[in-house]
Amino acid sequence: xxxxxxxxxxxxxYFMRMTMVALVDRDLLGEKVKAVLAYVPxxxxxxxxxxxxxxxxxxxxxxxxxxxxxxxIIAILVGYFSRNVIATIISGLFSYWIIIFLx
Amino acid sequence: MLTKKQLITKGxxxxxxxxxxxxPFGIVCGAIGIELGFSPILVYAMSIxxxxxxxxxxxxxxxxxGASAFIAVTSVGVINSRHLLYGAVLxxxxxxxxxxxxLLISYIVVDQGFAESNKFFQKNKTEPYxxxxxxxxxxxxxxxWQLATLSGIILGSFVPEELGLKFAVPLTFIxxxxxxxxxxxxxxVMITCGLSSLLFFDAPFKSYIIISPIIALFVAALVLRxxx
Numbered sequence: 001x002x003x004x005x006x007x008x009x010x011x012x013x014y015f016m017r018m019t020m021v022a023l024v025d026r027d028l029l030g031e032k033v034k035a036v037l038a039y040v041p042x043x044x045x046x047x048x049x050x051x052x053x054x055x056x057x058x059x060x061x062x063x064x065x066x067x068x069x070x071x072x073i074i075a076i077l078v079g080y081f082s083r084n085v086i087a088t089i090i091s092g093l094f095s096y097w098i099i100i101f102l103x
Numbered sequence: 104m105l106t107k108k109q110l111i112t113k114g115x116x117x118x119x120x121x122x123x124x125x126x127p128f129g130i131v132c133g134a135i136g137i138e139l140g141f142s143p144i145l146v147y148a149m150s151i152x153x154x155x156x157x158x159x160x161x162x163x164x165x166x167x168x169g170a171s172a173f174i175a176v177t178s179v180g181v182i183n184s185r186h187l188l189y190g191a192v193l194x195x196x197x198x199x200x201x202x203x204x205x206l207l208i209s210y211i212v213v214d215q216g217f218a219e220s221n222k223f224f225q226k227n228k229t230e231p232y233x234x235x236x237x238x239x240x241x242x243x244x245x246x247x248w249q250l251a252t253l254s255g256i257i258l259g260s261f262v263p264e265e266l267g268l269k270f271a272v273p274l275t276f277i278x279x280x281x282x283x284x285x286x287x288x289x290x291x292v293m294i295t296c297g298l299s300s301l302l303f304f305d306a307p308f309k310s311y312i313i314i315s316p317i318i319a320l321f322v323a324a325l326v327l328r329x330x331x
Binding site: 002005006009010016018021029033036039042043045047050051053054057071075079083085086090093100 | 149
């Protein structure tokens, strides 16, 4: 039963990946839709970022003095000015660790 | 013009920094599956059959928590439905590929690979072998995900929990969108999505992950109309 569910879940996931690339003719999408699609990264990734920072493992809102907020602010500043992915991630992690281990 | 090899290499390099979050997340994903009492083969098979980090963890947690198979499968579908959006964006650049190649390349599209290849595609629209960049990003993510979940399954989580490496996941995605903070329209769309995700966090089937992008895209359409 579990195996069957995994296979169905896998097939559904694969169809989500494949449908728009292989099955749907791009001309079916109007110009307006295509223009809106340019916003997809900005419209999707904050749904991973915000809960990852503001909601803890138990589904509860964190306090406003949580080290994750500090780490995220540092990462945003470093990322904004350095334009470097590694610098963004490392600076966020290190500033987070400094707070939880040293302070 | 870039050769196929150069494009793959560029793809690998573009996605490499994201391994800081993908590898710890994969280890945790494998280790959690074993902790929850599932067989190692089953936990690993998910990395090949589903190949989607967050959805794999949610699936196992739901089943072990006594949820029905229907709920577990639906949640995976809802969480991964964002790939419909990625596909719609990428289709512009993959249009010329044969049907079989489209079927094959779709399997390796995941968040970070989509994000980095999409950025590259926007700047290099005229390159003839663009999809090799996606093979570079997606292939790297696939291989690392397999190795990471396997390590988690075999060794357990050898990443100490105190390090809080889960925090690397939001950081990776911050790195992806941070440059768009320079554009006001994108900032509005991001804040809409982020606040919606917190507001709808408790919605069933983890559906906040697709509800908030839909709301944000509606706002994007409004913004576009106002810009004209």
